[in-house]
Amino acid sequence: MTKGDGRNLVLQVDDDPTGWKCFVLRGKSAFTLRTTVDQMKKRAVIFAELKKAKITTFWCKNELRVMLEPPAVPALMGESVALRCAVWGGKAETAIFYKDKLLIANITKDTYIITNATQDHTGQYRCHATYRYSHISAEAALQEGDSEAQELNVIDGPPATTVYSTSPESLECFCRDCPDDCTSYYWYHTLLSDSFVRRRLPENTDIITIKEGGLFNCRIECGKGFSRFSKVYSYEAQSESESVNVLSIMMTVILTVLGVLIVMLIVLMMLKCRKCGGSYQVTDRRTGGDQIQLNSLPHSGREQGQG
Structure with missing residues (x-):
């Protein structure tokens, strides 16, 4: 712009523009600007002029300390969605979340997570947070505030693998x-x-x-x-030593189980043989492999002292 000229700058917001304030920086001096708010069109208009400065900077900011951070893109059905209740310059100690002005969660964390998004989750969300700037002062007072409403859209996309x-x-x-x-x-x-x-x-x-x-x-x-x-x-791939250790442990377990089964089978065969009065052979290692035949007696003979 040429010196002495001016322009109207328009601040367009999604919600209520009342909480916004606009400023101007000319050289090293900053000033608050008077704005004309249009509630119907949700915008504020400021008149910008250079005056005597060569370069002039204009900016606007919202005075709310609490804001809800929705996902940057529409959420896809079936996916998880995180809504964070953020505090400028600090962190929320507790947060209460609302959907379409109805309470949906009262939790101690600052994030509300939708694990399986559906069309029913589409709507206007906002949060109410309590916070304190304890990093600035250990005796900082507890404060609270509401965020502006943010719209969450859940759309149907391609199927997920x-x-x-x-x-x-x-x-x-x-x-x-x-x-x-x-x-x-x-x-x-x-x-x-x-x-x-x-x-x-x-x-x-x-x-x-x-x-x-x-x-x-x-x-x-x-x-x-x-x-x-x-x-x-x-x-995470296993190393060769880990694979060998796992294989050796599995072989040890298998051999141990087989050994126990064989011993149990032998014991069962011996008990069965004794009950039916049969015989079995035992090799005497001390006599060079001579076999000795043992005959088991019926229980009735033992009870009568026979043998």
């Missing part, structure tokens, strides 16, 4: 709501040591064998497009 383990060394890409004409599987792998590089794996099957640890996710190509990406599955 899920990655889960089918064995210690394999993963499966599964999609419950995908159509039957899905043809291609896309697997992606990210190393734990370099989380900024994600590479696509060559496998085009629903089940893959894991060759190294890292972060895995997948999506499926169906008739009219792709599914959503699955959530990341974290896998």
Whole structure:
């Protein structure tokens, strides 16, 4: 603008513009500006002029200390959504959340989490928080305030896939709501040591064998497009020593169980043989392998002193 000229600046807000204040900085001096508020159009108008300054800065801010932070994009059905009750320059000690002016949660944390979003979760949300600036002063007074209402939209998107383990060394890409004409599987792998590089794996099957640890996710190509990406599955590969230890422990357990079963089988056979009056042979190692035949007697003979 040329010196002495002016312009009308418009502040457009989503809710009530009454709580907003506008300021101007000319050189090193800052001033509060008088605004003209239009409640119907939800906006405020200020007159901006340079006066004698070469550069002039104008800005506006909301005086509310408490604000509700919704997701930056519409939430997808079936996914989790976090609504955070934030405090400028501090942290909420307690928070109460409202949906369409109805109380929905009274919790001690500053975040309300919707675990499985549906169309019923669409609406206007706001929160009421209690807080204190204890980091500034240990004796800071407890304060409270309300946030402005924020709109949450839950929309229906492509179906989501899920990655889960089918064995210690394999993963499966599964999609419950995908159509039957899905043809291609896309697997992606990210190393734990370099989380900024994600590479696509060559496998085009629903089940893959894991060759190294890292972060895995997948999506499926169906008739009219792709599914959503699955959530990341974290896998930590076992070292060779750990694999050997696990194998040796499993073999020890198996041999121990087999040994116990064999001993139990022998004991049962001996008891059965004694009850039926049969005989069994024992090899005497001291006589060079001579066999001695032992005949078991019926119980009635023993009770009468026979033998």
